[in-house]
Amino acid sequence: MKLECRAQKMWRIGLAAILVFGAAMARAELLIRVTEGRVDAVPIAVVPFEGAQNAPEDVSQIVQADLHRSGQFKPLPAEDMLSRPRNESEVIYRDFRVLGVEYIITGSMKAQETGGYEVSYALFDVNRQVKLMSETYRPPVSQLRDVAHAISDRIYEQLTGIPGAFSTKILYVTHNRNDKNPYQLQYADADGHRVTTILRSKEPIMSPTWSPDGRKVAYVSFEDDGMPGVYTHDLATTNREKVSSFRGINGAPDWSPDGQKLALTLSRDGNPEIYMLDIATKKLTRLTQHYGIDTEPRWLPDGEHLVFTSSRSGGPQIYKLNINDKSVRRVSFQGAYNARPDVTPDGRYLVYVHRRNGNFNVGVQDLQRGTFNIVTRTDMDESPSVAPNGSMVIYGTQDRGTGVLEAVSIDGRVKVKLPSKEGEVREPAWSPFL
């Protein structure tokens, strides 16, 4: 275990935290259900790939689930298909047109002597009766799921014009108080599979976030004698660095778009303020100056502004900060409680937690039009995080008293539930494109 520590406090390897090496696969995968799709979802048919039944992963099933989970597509069940073409020559468009299907995906999986698989697929437009695209991959067995998500990404982009985000990952905190280490930091594929635990601790882990290149994560951990520190953590090497452990709050890290700085909350000067930490030089710049609470900073894509939560007007509201002149301007005006903002990759929408009638929901503010919409109907929603293609927001909420993750499209029309089998799941952070 290589630990770098340039923080003022000497590193103490607390028994509180145990690093997990390599890819420790947990059994508890997230099971995903689409609870609400678009009424105008595009009917498609993902024909079971030839040879997929005998393969360790059924790529056609993964592709179908991905496209379904986006809410943009309505897959035709295989048992309803009038014919099951294996390739272009077997496609009978009429069989699908009578069922209202607009696109067909066919494919095959062939075991290779080298141990891997050859995976081919083709996408057909039923109305125009043409092949839109076809590709072949030769992955090892361990990458079959990656290839399936890559195919979903390609098809999604071909049909919607928006890059797919199926090959991304979700980082989140789990809490299971019956576990020896109740607090765990994990990530999984965007479909909930292949869970990897990267940190287990007896003390809280909070506010996980990705570096812009997706190679590192930052988070708050109370592992050091119950006191908070902000850590960076390289996922491949498991090298960790405690970058902030000042007196008081060390919280809410967020990586700058260029990957060189962290915005974070420190109360070292008396009360919570937003700071900017240069990761390489350790230079610390204070950005806010107010006796109210300032916290939960999030960079805007331009790298020149942050949005954050502040109580300077009484209750929490969202403010925008220019990091060069440190000027601050209020952004949210609806209701008495707006907090924990995130921003879409194009900078157009803010998503944040909004309280209405005692309920906490995810709201979306269009910064261009100035409109604001509540897009969830659950209660106790928190920690919204936007997918790197801007299509969906994943957030934490409660289902019968247990913390679960749900996702909703930016327009609120698609809702997806990701229930966990054991313990609480919370604070999801959607990775950048990997």
Next chain:
Amino acid sequence: MRSFLNPLFALMLAAALAACSSTPTEDDSSATDDMSQQTDTSPVTPVEPSTPSKPDTSSIPLTADNFYNHPSNYDGTTDSRVIYFAFDSNTVPAAAFETLRAHATYLKNNSNAKLRLEGHADERGTREYNVALSERRSKAVEKFLRVQGVSSSQLEIVSYGEEKPAAFGHSEMDWAKNRRVEINYTAGRP
């Protein structure tokens, strides 16, 4: 709008029960204490330790709204280690004054004793904002002790927000139990 216990009424309750408030209660906040380490050096030793009798607080119904200021939560000695707060508030409740004065006296008489004040919030609202709110609670308790003359070198603050609940349910009463500052001796425990 949620109704809170009238502060004046709460003060009267606290005063009315002051006579018996130094008697140990079944307050489970002391359940985490290691009894073997307890010594009799406390200047506010309970008067009748052999016959602990609960103060008669049965006439005051314990509700989520008055929980933070309910006399049954505070015994006026250093045995009480949890201070509760009203919703969205960082005001130290009057019912806890005597307990905090007992801690202050102990700390002043035992300069080796050190406290960690752990601030907590209920689960409503966003997590980092709740960390900030819970810091305000520990700071309020810190300020109370400082005003009593306790040295800042004996006090340390940590803010957990909603991350370490005492009660795991989701009712108003669970939330009332979670809005708290825990007083943890890291050295020189009474």
